[in-house]
Amino acid sequence: MKIAFAKPSLPSEGAVAVGVLEGKVLTATALALDAKTQGGIARAVAASRFEGKKGQTLLILAPSGLEVSRVLLVGLGKAKEIDALAAQAFGGTAVGSLLTSGDGAAALAVDDLADSPLTTAEFAAQAAFGARLRSYRFDKYMTRQKKEDKPSLKKLTVLTEAHAEAKLSHARLDKIADGVFLTRDVVSEPANVIHPESLAERAETLKDLGIEVEVLGEKQMKKLGMGSLLGVGQGSDRESKLVIMRWQGSDKKDEAPVAFVGKGVTFDSGGISIKPAGGMEDMKWDMAGAGAVIGAMAALAGRKAKVNAIGVVGLVENMPSGTAQRPGDVVISMSGQTIEVINTDAEGRLVLADALWYTQDRFKPKFMIDLATLTGAIIISLGHEYAGLFASDDKLADRLASAGKAVGEQLWRLPMGEAYDKQIKSDIADMKNVGGREGGSITAAQFLKRFTNDVHWAHLDIAGMAWGKKDTATCPKGATAFGVRLLDRLVADFYEDKK
Amino acid sequence: MRISFAAIPATPEGTVAVGVWQGRKPCPSFTRLDGDGAWTKTLKRLGFDGEEEETELFLAPAPPLASLVVFGLGKPRKLDLPRLRRIGGAILEELDDSRALTATILADLEPEQVAELAYGLQLKSYRPMRKYRTKIDPDDEEDVVPVLEEVVVACADPAAAAALYAAREQVAQGVFLARDLTDEPGNVLGPDEFAQRARLLEALGVEVTVLDEGAIAEAGLNLLAAVGRGSNRPPRLVLLRWRGAEEKPLVLVGKGITFDSGGISIKFDDDEMDAMKADMAGAAAVMGAIRAVAGRKARAHVCGVLALAENMPSGSAQRPGDVVTSYSGLTVEIIDTDAEGRLVLADALAWAARTLDPAAMIDIATLTGSVEELLEAEHAGVYVNDDSFARRLLDHGKAEAEPLWRLPLTESCDEDIKSAIADTKNCAWGEVPDNDDAARFLWRFVPEGLPWAHIDMAGMEFADEDDPLCPESTTGFGVRLFDALAGG
Numbered sequence: 001m002k003i004a005f006a007k008p009s010l011p012s013e014g015a016v017a018v019g020v021l022e023g024k025v026l027t028a029t030a031l032a033l034d035a036k037t038q039g040g041i042a043r044a045v046a047a048s049r050f051e052g053k054k055g056q057t058l059l060i061l062a063p064s065g066l067e068v069s070r071v072l073l074v075g076l077g078k079a080k081e082i083d084a085l086a087a088q089a090f091g092g093t094a095v096g097s098l099l100t101s102g103d104g105a106a107a108l109a110v111d112d113l114a115d116s117p118l119t120t121a122e123f124a125a126q127a128a129f130g131a132r133l134r135s136y137r138f139d140k141y142m143t144r145q146k147k148e149d150k151p152s153l154k155k156l157t158v159l160t161e162a163h164a165e166a167k168l169s170h171a172r173l174d175k176i177a178d179g180v181f182l183t184r185d186v187v188s189e190p191a192n193v194i195h196p197e198s199l200a201e202r203a204e205t206l207k208d209l210g211i212e213v214e215v216l217g218e219k220q221m222k223k224l225g226m227g228s229l230l231g232v233g234q235g236s237d238r239e240s241k242l243v244i245m246r247w248q249g250s251d252k253k254d255e256a257p258v259a260f261v262g263k264g265v266t267f268d269s270g271g272i273s274i275k276p277a278g279g280m281e282d283m284k285w286d287m288a289g290a291g292a293v294i295g296a297m298a299a300l301a302g303r304k305a306k307v308n309a310i311g312v313v314g315l316v317e318n319m320p321s322g323t324a325q326r327p328g329d330v331v332i333s334m335s336g337q338t339i340e341v342i343n344t345d346a347e348g349r350l351v352l353a354d355a356l357w358y359t360q361d362r363f364k365p366k367f368m369i370d371l372a373t374l375t376g377a378i379i380i381s382l383g384h385e386y387a388g389l390f391a392s393d394d395k396l397a398d399r400l401a402s403a404g405k406a407v408g409e410q411l412w413r414l415p416m417g418e419a420y421d422k423q424i425k426s427d428i429a430d431m432k433n434v435g436g437r438e439g440g441s442i443t444a445a446q447f448l449k450r451f452t453n454d455v456h457w458a459h460l461d462i463a464g465m466a467w468g469k470k471d472t473a474t475c476p477k478g479a480t481a482f483g484v485r486l487l488d489r490l491v492a493d494f495y496e497d498k499k
Numbered sequence: 500m501r502i503s504f505a506a507i508p509a510t511p512e513g514t515v516a517v518g519v520w521q522g523r524k525p526c527p528s529f530t531r532l533d534g535d536g537a538w539t540k541t542l543k544r545l546g547f548d549g550e551e552e553e554t555e556l557f558l559a560p561a562p563p564l565a566s567l568v569v570f571g572l573g574k575p576r577k578l579d580l581p582r583l584r585r586i587g588g589a590i591l592e593e594l595d596d597s598r599a600l601t602a603t604i605l606a607d608l609e610p611e612q613v614a615e616l617a618y619g620l621q622l623k624s625y626r627p628m629r630k631y632r633t634k635i636d637p638d639d640e641e642d643v644v645p646v647l648e649e650v651v652v653a654c655a656d657p658a659a660a661a662a663l664y665a666a667r668e669q670v671a672q673g674v675f676l677a678r679d680l681t682d683e684p685g686n687v688l689g690p691d692e693f694a695q696r697a698r699l700l701e702a703l704g705v706e707v708t709v710l711d712e713g714a715i716a717e718a719g720l721n722l723l724a725a726v727g728r729g730s731n732r733p734p735r736l737v738l739l740r741w742r743g744a745e746e747k748p749l750v751l752v753g754k755g756i757t758f759d760s761g762g763i764s765i766k767f768d769d770d771e772m773d774a775m776k777a778d779m780a781g782a783a784a785v786m787g788a789i790r791a792v793a794g795r796k797a798r799a800h801v802c803g804v805l806a807l808a809e810n811m812p813s814g815s816a817q818r819p820g821d822v823v824t825s826y827s828g829l830t831v832e833i834i835d836t837d838a839e840g841r842l843v844l845a846d847a848l849a850w851a852a853r854t855l856d857p858a859a860m861i862d863i864a865t866l867t868g869s870v871e872e873l874l875e876a877e878h879a880g881v882y883v884n885d886d887s888f889a890r891r892l893l894d895h896g897k898a899e900a901e902p903l904w905r906l907p908l909t910e911s912c913d914e915d916i917k918s919a920i921a922d923t924k925n926c927a928w929g930e931v932p933d934n935d936d937a938a939r940f941l942w943r944f945v946p947e948g949l950p951w952a953h954i955d956m957a958g959m960e961f962a963d964e965d966d967p968l969c970p971e972s973t974t975g976f977g978v979r980l981f982d983a984l985a986g987g
Contacts, residue, residue: 138920141822141824141830141832141920141921141922142830142920142921142922143828143829143830143922144829144922188920190818190820190821190822190832190920191818191820191821192725192817192818192821192822192823193822235814236814236815237813237814237815238814267818267820269763269812269818274763274765274812277761277763277764277765277819277835277836277837278928279928280763280764280818280819280820280835281818281819281820281832281833281834281835282820283818283819283820284818284819284820284821317814319763319812319813319814319816319818320763320812320813320814321812321813321814321815321816322813322814323814324814477919478919
């Protein structure tokens with residue numbers, strides 16, 4: 001879907017979407033349409049249960065007096081509450097209603113609103129951003145899609161007085177959307193298409209954005225002593241990979257980078273500790289942490305963020321076979337610490353252990369943030385509303401939470417401490433890879449902390465957030481790319497060069 | 500076991516079986532044996548009435564008889580062919596118990612009746628494989644090896660009976676082949692070994708084509724390849740063609756999962772995984788049917804397609820969530836790697852439809868546990884897209900004692916197998932009619948207008964000891980049905 005910005009004018013074809021404030025208050029364009037239809041819009045609103053509340057829509061087909069095919073009224077809620085997220089939801093909701101309507105073109109009117117905390121230009125840019133985010137489709141394997149199920153909307157024109165300024169502001173957001181889409185693509189792909197090697201190849205396309213990309217194979221990782229990561233991948237015929245992405249955007253070339261580390265288990269059967277069959281197909285997205293890191297790097301480089309950033313993703317496939325690792329195995333991690341593998345299905349932390357150690361060892365970053373679909377326990381405690389946040393540093397935790405709130409990717413901090421750490425004591429090695437059932441997300445975090453070498457670190461357990469079971473205003477059901485906007489915002493708010 | 504036909508001897512000797520109608524009405528041969536009426540009195544004393552399938556074994560009759568089996572024929576006007584087969588099976592059990600090496604059956608019946616009785620006798624005489632038994636426990640009744648080698652069926656017109664029986668003997672051999680194949684353990688019979696067994700049918704004039712893993716990949720049979728990729732033993736697609744007439748072929752497609760562990764969606768203990776060696780019973784039935792029509796030189800054009808793969812978990816196995824482009828071009832999301840039979844059949848059906856120009860197509864498979872729960876292995880489930888074809892199948896199933904129960908191709912199943920990423924998915928979790936979903940899934944791979952049936956024979960591949968035409972073993976279900984349908 002193409003997005004353009006233009007001066008307000010009543011369109012003569014396609015669909016037109018306009019905002020209505022809570023209490024059935026028509027915005028300027030809505031009023032203009034109402035006048036053209038001799039009060040038809042107001043009558044339709046009066047006849048409906050549409051109040052103009054946030055998220056509400058009212059579709060009016062072929063209103064008399066207008067040449068457009070349909071008018072879509074989108075509830076804006078209260079003007080003084082229209083922040084960036086609400087503006088995104090406005091654009092996203094409009095696209096959600098119009099994407100498969102049959103219309104090829106639509107106009108989205110963004111009128112000046114005196115009470116909104118956003119400028120009109122910012123409102124328009126954010127609405128366009130939300131519209132694009134909602135327009136995402138992953139239908140490349142649909143060969144027999146019915147015409148009415150296929151997206152028809154090819155072009156969305158945002159009509160606003162501040163069109164030039166909005167376009168400028170949107171250009172930056174559009175790069176973030178590119179990153180989000182890249183992540184959604186790789187997370188949506190089935191595991192016979194996206195595996196360690198092919199995901200590494202997708203990461204290598206970031207070279208086009210000016211990112212340096214290195215891919216390590218099993219031989220090199222063996223040399224580095226990554227016994228923890230390699231143990232996970234040894235059951236699969238697919239070769240494990242470690243991908244290092246480096247964006248040098250800061251004017252200060254020697255400035256310590258920020259570092260993002262992603263869990264990339266391209267398929268997780270559980271290995272010899274095999275999972276029950278029901279729902280196992282979801283395990284194709286057990287690489288969503290790695291997907292988010294790749295997408296975030298693409299977003300930063302795409303918008304030429306003035307920051308030095310490192311992305312490291314550990315890519316493995318966890319399969320049972322005659323060469324797979326066994327429960328009870330002891331592996332030696334790159335850090336030198338030994339790990340008893342109690343459960344081969346607690347494999348994500350084994351991958352991250354070596355990826356984290358490698359990252360701090362090589363790049364001496366300001367901090368490391370890892371993202372992982374790590375534990376089922378986090379879904380039990382936080383559901384699909386918040387990702388779990390664990391951190392060794394309060395400032396980093398606060399900044400992450402604030403960035404998450406700003407972009408609508410919410411985090412909730414959970415505790416860590418010695419008592420939890422004791423649960424992963426092993427009789428044979430320095431630690432084991434699982435504690436008890438209790439506090440499973442926390443003991444996983446304690447495990448990871450042992451591989452941070454006291455570098456400032458945060459861990460985001462995104463198991464409940466990586467995949468959406470239903471459409472939201474700005475994300476169709478499926479891969480959410482949770483983390484991309486969050487990391488981008490964290491950098492933007494706190495770690496870019498000051499102008 | 501050998502069966503031959505002869506005239507009724509003047510003085511029967513050795514081990515002899517003779518019939519009595521219901522109400523203890525004697526057949527002529529019985530009357531001759533009875534002489535002074537002592538046997539009639541004995542039967543009366545025992546309460547033997549001559550009902551169909553009623554039998555009695557006498558181990559110490561006066562010489563020259565070694566032992567005597569009396570069998571009931573029921574009422575003359577109710578004596579149809581299925582009953583005669585069952586009576587033959589009942590006689591066989593008594594002859595086995597007599598421990599005779601040879602026996603004579605005195606059959607005062609019409610030639611076709613004689614042939615059918617002999618057919619039942621032969622079907623029941625199948626000896627389950629003992630080749631892996633190195634020790635027999637003589638004290639264990641279950642371990643007693645049958646010794647009967649030959650049965651002479653004595654009747655008024657032995658030449659006519661022999662001629663009518665000859666074709667039935669070939670069908671029985673087809674059934675035995677299917678039973679043997681189904682019983683073979685998974686380590687002995689993998690996809691390639693199965694294909695090699697199929698090659699043996701060339702001796703009967705069957706054209707045999709084997710597609711190995713390279714040819715399967717080249718042809719684009721990607722679903723078949725995907726199911727087999729977890730195993731070290733690559734998949735095979737076998738085409739068997741009996742060209743006994745110049746006409747469009749009847750195409751039979753069999754599911755041949757030589758062992759089904761479930762793959763990455765591995766089965767649990769309580770799934771009785773050892774029985775999964777028989778998850779190729781559909782392919783065995785197809786091969787047995789081709790053996791039958793070729794053996795009796797049927798004037799019919801019949802093709803068999805065997806989709807052979809072993810479903811195993813490994814580092815190269817397919818995963819839940821994978822999307823595969825099928826031979827037909829439809830994309831399939833694999834939700835459960837243990838719903839693999841429909842995947843291999845989907846490719847085999849589409850391939851057969853495109854390359855063989857069928858008159859009609861039937862697939863047969865041990866497909867779903869849910870059909871077994873529904874029909875409790877008393878019927879196989881059958882799904883048909885054509886009513887007159889369905890009637891023919893149901894009629895033949897009844898006549899051949901391979902009963903089918905028609906089940907619906909329900910449109911609401913489409914919602915179950917709708918995928919968010921591909922054209923369809925192979926199954927759904929939760930409270931869904933998996934047997935119906937599977938049938939509906941398969942239908943998508945059959946061209947419009949082509950009469951097609953899907954037989955879900957899960958549970959029908961094993962017989963218990965009460966089966967009138969089969970010992971406690973594998974059944975070879977489907978062979979007689981297909982043979983009858985082929986006709987010619």
